Amino acid sequence: MSGRTLVLAAAFVVLVTVPFWMPGIYYINVSSQILFYAVFALGLNILVGYAGLVSLGHAGLFGITAYAIAYLLSSGLGHTTAILLALVISLASTAVFAALALRATGIGFIMITLALGQIIWGLAYRWISLTNGDNGINVRTRPAPFGYDLSEPAAFYYATLVIFLIAVAAVTIFVRSPFGAALKGTRDQARRMNALGYHVWAIRFWACLLSGLLTAIAGTLFVYYTQFISPQTTALTASAEVLLMVIAGGPATLLGPIVGAALVVVVKNVVSGYIERWNFLLGTIFVAIVILMPEGLVPGTARLWRVGWRALRRRRGVVVVAESAEPKP
Amino acid sequence: MSFWVVLTVNSVTFGGLLFLLSAGFSLIFGLMRIPNLTHGSLFMLGAYFGATFIIGVLGVKLNFWLAAILATLVVAAFGALTERLLLRRLPGDQLAQVLVTLGLSFMAADFCLMVWGGDPLNVETPAGLGGFMRFGAAVFPNYRLAIIIIAMVVAVALWLLMDRTRLGAMIRAGVDDPDMARVVGIRVSQLFTIVFALGAGLAGFAGIIGGPILSVYPGLDQDMLPLALVVVILGGTGSLLGSFVGSIIVGFIYNFGQALLPELAYFVLFLPMLLVLIFRPQGLFGRQMS
Numbered sequence: 001m002s003g004r005t006l007v008l009a010a011a012f013v014v015l016v017t018v019p020f021w022m023p024g025i026y027y028i029n030v031s032s033q034i035l036f037y038a039v040f041a042l043g044l045n046i047l048v049g050y051a052g053l054v055s056l057g058h059a060g061l062f063g064i065t066a067y068a069i070a071y072l073l074s075s076g077l078g079h080t081t082a083i084l085l086a087l088v089i090s091l092a093s094t095a096v097f098a099a100l101a102l103r104a105t106g107i108g109f110i111m112i113t114l115a116l117g118q119i120i121w122g123l124a125y126r127w128i129s130l131t132n133g134d135n136g137i138n139v140r141t142r143p144a145p146f147g148y149d150l151s152e153p154a155a156f157y158y159a160t161l162v163i164f165l166i167a168v169a170a171v172t173i174f175v176r177s178p179f180g181a182a183l184k185g186t187r188d189q190a191r192r193m194n195a196l197g198y199h200v201w202a203i204r205f206w207a208c209l210l211s212g213l214l215t216a217i218a219g220t221l222f223v224y225y226t227q228f229i230s231p232q233t234t235a236l237t238a239s240a241e242v243l244l245m246v247i248a249g250g251p252a253t254l255l256g257p258i259v260g261a262a263l264v265v266v267v268k269n270v271v272s273g274y275i276e277r278w279n280f281l282l283g284t285i286f287v288a289i290v291i292l293m294p295e296g297l298v299p300g301t302a303r304l305w306r307v308g309w310r311a312l313r314r315r316r317g318v319v320v321v322a323e324s325a326e327p328k329p
Numbered sequence: 330m331s332f333w334v335v336l337t338v339n340s341v342t343f344g345g346l347l348f349l350l351s352a353g354f355s356l357i358f359g360l361m362r363i364p365n366l367t368h369g370s371l372f373m374l375g376a377y378f379g380a381t382f383i384i385g386v387l388g389v390k391l392n393f394w395l396a397a398i399l400a401t402l403v404v405a406a407f408g409a410l411t412e413r414l415l416l417r418r419l420p421g422d423q424l425a426q427v428l429v430t431l432g433l434s435f436m437a438a439d440f441c442l443m444v445w446g447g448d449p450l451n452v453e454t455p456a457g458l459g460g461f462m463r464f465g466a467a468v469f470p471n472y473r474l475a476i477i478i479i480a481m482v483v484a485v486a487l488w489l490l491m492d493r494t495r496l497g498a499m500i501r502a503g504v505d506d507p508d509m510a511r512v513v514g515i516r517v518s519q520l521f522t523i524v525f526a527l528g529a530g531l532a533g534f535a536g537i538i539g540g541p542i543l544s545v546y547p548g549l550d551q552d553m554l555p556l557a558l559v560v561v562i563l564g565g566t567g568s569l570l571g572s573f574v575g576s577i578i579v580g581f582i583y584n585f586g587q588a589l590l591p592e593l594a595y596f597v598l599f600l601p602m603l604l605v606l607i608f609r610p611q612g613l614f615g616r617q618m619s
Contacts, residue, residue, distance in 0.1 A: 115562065126595060127596075283432040
């Protein structure tokens with residue numbers, strides 16, 4: 001067995017046994033949150049990391065799915081129909097959003113997605129007859145797929161874990177596929193890809209749809225987890241949080257968004273227990289990361305660690321024999 | 330009949346405020362290619378600082394106009410500092426600029442919540458403008474008419490500045506071709522700070538001038554930023570005329586939307602944006618965005 005397989009197997013065992021060694025229900029719930037936010041971050045990373053298109057409206061798409069499920073359930077539909085219909089609605093909205101936002105790239109794309117996200121927020125907030133405004137919508141029950149009741153935290157955790165693993169596998173396959181390679185090509189050399197005969201716009205459009213699908217799946221898990229949806233979920237802050245997960249962990253990596261999601265969820269849950277100023281901290285982290293570690297926390301920490309290690313060795317007068325002696329990132 | 334006339338006046342008033350807000354955004358984006366997501370926060374900071382100066386700090390109460398000027402200067406200084414200390418370190422890296430300005434806007438929003446609390450502050454209409462004016466059956470608050478006049482004066486002043494002065498010529502040169510502008514001896518770096526301070530000051534000024542009709546509350550920044558974005562998407566970046574026309578269009582759509590379809594007011598903003606993006610992605614008066 002190679003080291004890589006070993007680490008993956010260990011991670012898998014750790015994830016599967018979470019409900020057994022976590023000290024309480026609260027922590028199992030935090031683990032579920034990490035997993036579905038990781039799915040969300042993986043979805044956004046397809047655009048931010050692999051397509052080079054930064055979206056600040058993803059919480060809007062996330063919210064559309066969540067609202068659709070809550071609304072369809074409250075109007076009397078069953079779980080399966082509600083989820084399927086909500087996925088269709090989300091994908092259709094993603095297609096419309098993508099068609100609009102892809103009129104531009106770079107900064108134009110960011111501004112259009114931001115405006116679209118804010119419009120969804122405005123609708124959620126003001127279209128009271130549909131969304132119940134600031135009071136939000138409650139979701140009374142969780143589904144029971146194949147007779148497996150998800151109302152217990154551990155059961156919900158396992159359902160989330162299964163979907164998370166499928167999402168990770170899907171993104172891995174996608175990144176290594178010709179389509180993934182073409183997408184990275186449009187990020188790095190859009191003109192050259194165009195000259196080579198690739199339809200750059202279509203590649204980006206399908207990437208948006210894939211990203212939207214993962215976002216919708218995360219939104220489904222979210223609405224069943226909290227059993228409540230309010231406009232806050234679609235706010236710019238929420239879009240920024242998930243962008244922070246991607247940027248903090250390291251965009252265009254598989255592990256980055258997952259680490260980022262774990263970090264943001266843990267910090268948010270731990271910190272909000274002590275102070276009220278989560279938004280201030282979020283802003284500070286953003287500014288600090290961009291100024292100090294623009295490449296993301298995982299690669300950035302490795303770099304700072306290397307620099308610090310080297311400085312420490314020099315001060316102690318130890319002769320640095322070979323570069324390979326230093327810790328690998 | 331008078332309903333429509335009043336609605337029209339309100340739309341033009343709001344359009345005037347939006348112009349003050351988005352002209353700065355558009356200039357900053359046009360010259361520096363910096364998407365300044367703190368622009369909504371600058372509007373809110375201007376409103377909060379102005380309101381505080383009017384209510385009185387340390388026993389010193391200011392009159393509305395003095396408070397507005399002081400708030401404008403404070404916000405302009407804040408903008409200049411942001412540019413010098415943070416944005417300057419990230420030349421050409423738009424993603425980093427988006428993240429830093431977004432982070433700053435969260436910090437500013439939380440700062441306002443911490444200092445001024447969650448309750449809205451009301452800003453009193455300045456003395457002498459509290460009355461109404463009658464034209465036949467229609468009644469107009471004087472203050473709204475005053476906002477329209479102020480916005481017109483600022484628009485003309487900005488146009489004169491950009492079109493008739495040496496500084497304006499240098500800014501236009503910087504927008505068109507920063508490298509060539511440097512070669513002929515224009516200090517583009519200094520221009521950046523001036524333009525950023527000017528844009529920030531305008532946004533802050535809009536905040537306090539809008540105070541008596543919008544009041545000041547947490548979340549004002551997130552209400553205004555998308556409107557500024559829509560104006561710029563409509564009008565095109567770096568063009569004063571584009572900001573002006575875009576602001577008036579958005580002012581009308583937003584106000585008529587709120588009066589006729591209150592639940593969908595935010596959504597109808599989507600429509601002109603959609604049309605412009607489909608038929609003229611660079612905006613009505615702009616050049617290519619990216």
